[in-house]
Amino acid sequence: MDSAPSDHPESDSNSDSDSSKSGSSIKDERGVIRASQGEIEREEDEFRVKGGRGGRSGWWKKVLSISRGEGGNWFRENMVLQVGEGESTRFWKQRWVGERSLEDMFPRLFHLNSNKEGFISEMGGKRDAWKWKADVSGAFSVKTAYKSLSNAARPSIPSSDGFDWHQVWKTPASFKAVLTAWKVLKQRMATCDNLQRRHVPISYSEAMCTLCKSNQESIEHLFFECQRAVEVWNEILVWIGKVAVNHHSAKGHFLAFTNLGRKEEISFLTGVWSCTIWCMWKQRNGCKFNQEPWNKDKLIAEIKSRLWSWRMAFDLKSAATGFRGWFAAATLSG
Known part of the structure; x- marks a missing residue:
């Protein structure tokens, strides 16, 4: 040559x-x-x-x-x-x-x-x-x-546990939202219990859940067990017209949530799950580091607004027409 x-x-x-x-x-x-x-x-x-x-x-x-x-x-x-x-x-x-x-x-x-x-x-x-x-x-x-x-x-992601990691990474959502969801599922979020395992000095009071102040902060508690987190998930389920049992493990919750609908709805449900996790983490950081008050209504509104901006990527027809209808109910059409 x-x-x-x-x-x-x-x-x-x-x-x-x-x-x-x-x-x-x-x-x-x-x-x-x-x-x-x-x-x-x-x-x-x-x-x-x-x-x-x-x-x-x-x-x-x-x-x-x-x-x-x-x-x-x-x-x-x-x-x-x-x-x-x-x-x-x-x-x-x-x-x-x-x-x-x-x-x-x-x-x-x-x-x-x-x-x-x-x-x-x-x-x-x-x-x-x-x-x-x-x-x-x-x-x-x-x-x-x-x-x-x-x-x-694309990096080779180990799947020896049988978990479909590709489903997480191909979620049609913001990269930050997908990355946060992946970290939660891999138990790699910088929650207080994980920081303590890395020998980061944290006092007993600082290690408590930022949202409820009654339990030590962990991935499971912050996103799935805390009463305030449960209230958020319940409202999201009502908004999308689904009913589910609340799992306390990250993978169990993800699998249960993303299998609530038909095959063509999986990308939408994965996007809703990832967006909810991301927005909850952002509000947790605001409460912890900026002393902002917990505001469930503001959190729900942000989740709905961001999903509205991503809706075209989900390739699904919603029964709601327009932003006002979407904000009231994102029930999927049959």
């Missing part, structure tokens, strides 16, 4: 005016467009990008370099060769049948063959082409590339 272009155009042998036109430099929107539409070349089973003005596209080069470490080469994994006449495809050394080359699948036959570098041009038909596997049409699209990159970059 050719050597990578210099990061400093002035170091090239061409003049400054010529180097400023290099495809490896993106200085304006038109440059981005030219780079994004750069021509992708194949060299054996590898890919390189060539810009529209004879240089390499730095934009595409960076995109192709993503996930070449742990996640593998995401671009190569999504490309499959469609063999036509075979004038550009090596019979033994390139992947054109299945996921491996014939050299790898039949090493003894490859060793006996005298034409190890030969092409398959005798097959006839239309010209060889590369197909994008991530899209059913076979054509590359930014949407499917983004999805492939997201899947490659």
Whole structure:
């Protein structure tokens, strides 16, 4: 493959005016467009990008370099060769049948063959082409590339306990809300009992529940056992038109709550649960650090308002029409 272009155009042998036109430099929107539409070349089973003005596209080069470490080469994994006449495809050394080359699948036959570098041009038909596997049409699209990159970059979350962590992370809600919900489920919130386990000095009075002042603060107590928390959950259940038993464990409460409706309602119920947890935590912090009074009505109003702003992501039709109707009841239509 050719050597990578210099990061400093002035170091090239061409003049400054010529180097400023290099495809490896993106200085304006038109440059981005030219780079994004750069021509992708194949060299054996590898890919390189060539810009529209004879240089390499730095934009595409960076995109192709993503996930070449742990996640593998995401671009190569999504490309499959469609063999036509075979004038550009090596019979033994390139992947054109299945996921491996014939050299790898039949090493003894490859060793006996005298034409190890030969092409398959005798097959006839239309010209060889590369197909994008991530899209059913076979054509590359930014949407499917983004999805492939997201899947490659997503961390592997242990699920030995059988819990569906992917359901939590794909919640169509604010990232802060999803992260707070995940911390609660993983027992990683900075509640007073967790801080004490980390040897953070906390007095007996400071370790009490900020909301009720009658029990030591823990994840289970703060979000699910405290009477004030129970009142919040009861109002939310009435608001969405559901009935549930109050579980005192985080995972038990999450599973019971998110399974109250039909399959198509799970994303909405997961969003309601995550939003309620997040808003409760924020009001707890206001009470603890800013000496703000507990205000259940303000908390419920914030939960409903935030869910209203996220409602389009839930892909559900609510029986309520308009914000006023939503605020009164978010009962889901059948």
